Amino acid sequence: MPTAATKEIDARGSFCPGPLMELIRAIRDADVGDTIAILSKDPGSRTDIPAWVAKAKHEMVEISDEDGYSRYVVKKAR
Amino acid sequence: MPAEILVLGGGVGGSRTANLLARQLPAGSARVRVVDATGLHVYQPGFLYLAFGQANGGWLARDLRSLLRRDVGLIVDRARRIDTDAKVVHLEQEGPVGYDHLVIATGSHLDHASVPGLTQGAHGFYSLKDAERLREELRAFQGGTVIVGIAGMPYKCPPAPVEFVLLLEEYLRKRGVRDRTTIKFLSPLNRVFTIESASQMVAPIFEQKGIELHTFVNIESVDPDKRQVLSLEGETFDYDLAVLVPPHRGADVITASGLGDRGGWLPTDRHSLRVEGVDDVYAIGDCTDLPISKSGSTAHYEAHPIVEQIVAAVEGRAPEPKKARYEGQVMCFFEMGDRKATIIRFDYDHPPGPPKPSVVWHLAKWGFNRAYWYFVPRGIF
Numbered sequence: 001m002p003t004a005a006t007k008e009i010d011a012r013g014s015f016c017p018g019p020l021m022e023l024i025r026a027i028r029d030a031d032v033g034d035t036i037a038i039l040s041k042d043p044g045s046r047t048d049i050p051a052w053v054a055k056a057k058h059e060m061v062e063i064s065d066e067d068g069y070s071r072y073v074v075k076k077a078r
Numbered sequence: 079m080p081a082e083i084l085v086l087g088g089g090v091g092g093s094r095t096a097n098l099l100a101r102q103l104p105a106g107s108a109r110v111r112v113v114d115a116t117g118l119h120v121y122q123p124g125f126l127y128l129a130f131g132q133a134n135g136g137w138l139a140r141d142l143r144s145l146l147r148r149d150v151g152l153i154v155d156r157a158r159r160i161d162t163d164a165k166v167v168h169l170e171q172e173g174p175v176g177y178d179h180l181v182i183a184t185g186s187h188l189d190h191a192s193v194p195g196l197t198q199g200a201h202g203f204y205s206l207k208d209a210e211r212l213r214e215e216l217r218a219f220q221g222g223t224v225i226v227g228i229a230g231m232p233y234k235c236p237p238a239p240v241e242f243v244l245l246l247e248e249y250l251r252k253r254g255v256r257d258r259t260t261i262k263f264l265s266p267l268n269r270v271f272t273i274e275s276a277s278q279m280v281a282p283i284f285e286q287k288g289i290e291l292h293t294f295v296n297i298e299s300v301d302p303d304k305r306q307v308l309s310l311e312g313e314t315f316d317y318d319l320a321v322l323v324p325p326h327r328g329a330d331v332i333t334a335s336g337l338g339d340r341g342g343w344l345p346t347d348r349h350s351l352r353v354e355g356v357d358d359v360y361a362i363g364d365c366t367d368l369p370i371s372k373s374g375s376t377a378h379y380e381a382h383p384i385v386e387q388i389v390a391a392v393e394g395r396a397p398e399p400k401k402a403r404y405e406g407q408v409m410c411f412f413e414m415g416d417r418k419a420t421i422i423r424f425d426y427d428h429p430p431g432p433p434k435p436s437v438v439w440h441l442a443k444w445g446f447n448r449a450y451w452y453f454v455p456r457g458i459f
Binding site for chain 1: 266431
């Protein structure tokens with residue numbers, strides 16, 4: 001069972017502005033403790049998303065590979 | 079009784095949709111009207127050039143009436159509330175106006191106030207007023223540290239800050255103050271630009287032109303007294319001139335009608351462009367919550383599937399599936415400075431592969447800037 005999230009964003013096909021920017025936007029709008037799930041087909045997300053989450057000091061809860069895309073679950077920690 | 083079709087907003091999406099509808103609908107089958115608060119259509123990509131004194135305000139704005147077909151009505155008024163149950167839009171002056179089909183094209187709006195210190199401490203080029211003010215500041219600029227960055231997501235025209243910094247470098251060099259200036263580009267990502275292929279193209283140009291790249295910088299606030307920019311990630315940057323993209327929000331009418339999310343963006347189906355949970359309402363352009371570019375180009379392509387669905391409904395037939403489905407098409411020119419540019423084209427399933435920057439694409443962009451008025455809002459091209 002995939003981890004449930006407070007908000008889920010389908011960013012598949014989002015090359016511009018891109019899945020990471022959608023995640024940052026959602027994190028800004030979220031409350032501390034919320035979890036955001038983002039769906040991405042962009043292979044760059046595999047490095048971009050965990051790197052940003054670490055720098056911004058949030059929590060990378062889960063990365064799962066689905067059929068042709070990946071699902072990233074991030075918790076807003078501060 | 080002819081069908082009542084109301085289009086809120088006379089920007090790229092609104093004017094193009096209204097003109098295409100009027101052209102394609104059988105005579106007498108419908109009345110198409112556009113509601114716009116200003117009655118003015120502004121070519122916003124021109125703000126970039128305005129900041130460097132390469133365009134003027136008159137070149138960038140036209141009377142909306144002159145861009146609409148004669149059989150499209152124009153109501154210059156402000157929409158205050160949309161009642162999707164009663165299928166009525168309440169206008170400030172005219173009062174309630176009913177519709178059978180509604181197209182919301184109310185755009186995105188700058189929200190300087192949501193970033194502390196932004197209004198007092200930073201310049202911008204995302205409005206006519208801001209671009210004109212920045213032009214005067216740049217003319218007087220004698221050197222120091224310039225910061226170019228993004229103070230909120232989402233924002234219109236994702237390549238624009240990169241285009242700006244490259245044109246700025248060229249401008250300062252030509253003015254003879256480049257050697258006294260440090261230019262810092264604060265990217266919200268861990269590379270120059272969201273699209274990796276475009277980033278790989280731009281990064282060596284930054285290096286060659288001595289533009290410092292700082293990654294993972296999402297601007298949170300500005301301290302106008304200390305002249306500092308502070309990031310969401312916890313960093314501080316000193317500046318003499320800060321040029322920042324302000325956060326954007328959906329239109330007030332969306333929020334007032336209880337239709338939008340926290341940012342005032344309309345929940346929209348990515349293929350049909352119907353507003354979710356309501357009947358006979360479509361969203362086009364910047365006002366949607368779709369995770370794609372907020373740009374005129376997006377609205378340009380989105381007009382066609384909306385028009386097909388409305389025309390089919392008026393004619394009492396099923397829409398042609400292929401024509402009625404938006405596949406995420408976007409196309410934009412990308413200025414690189416020194417009379418070079420590239421072009422970015424993609425859709426939901428095909429990532430972009432921009433060609434090598436060249437003068438050809440720069441001239442194509444300038445050609446488009448001029449040809450825009452004749453083709454895009456009128457729905458001819």
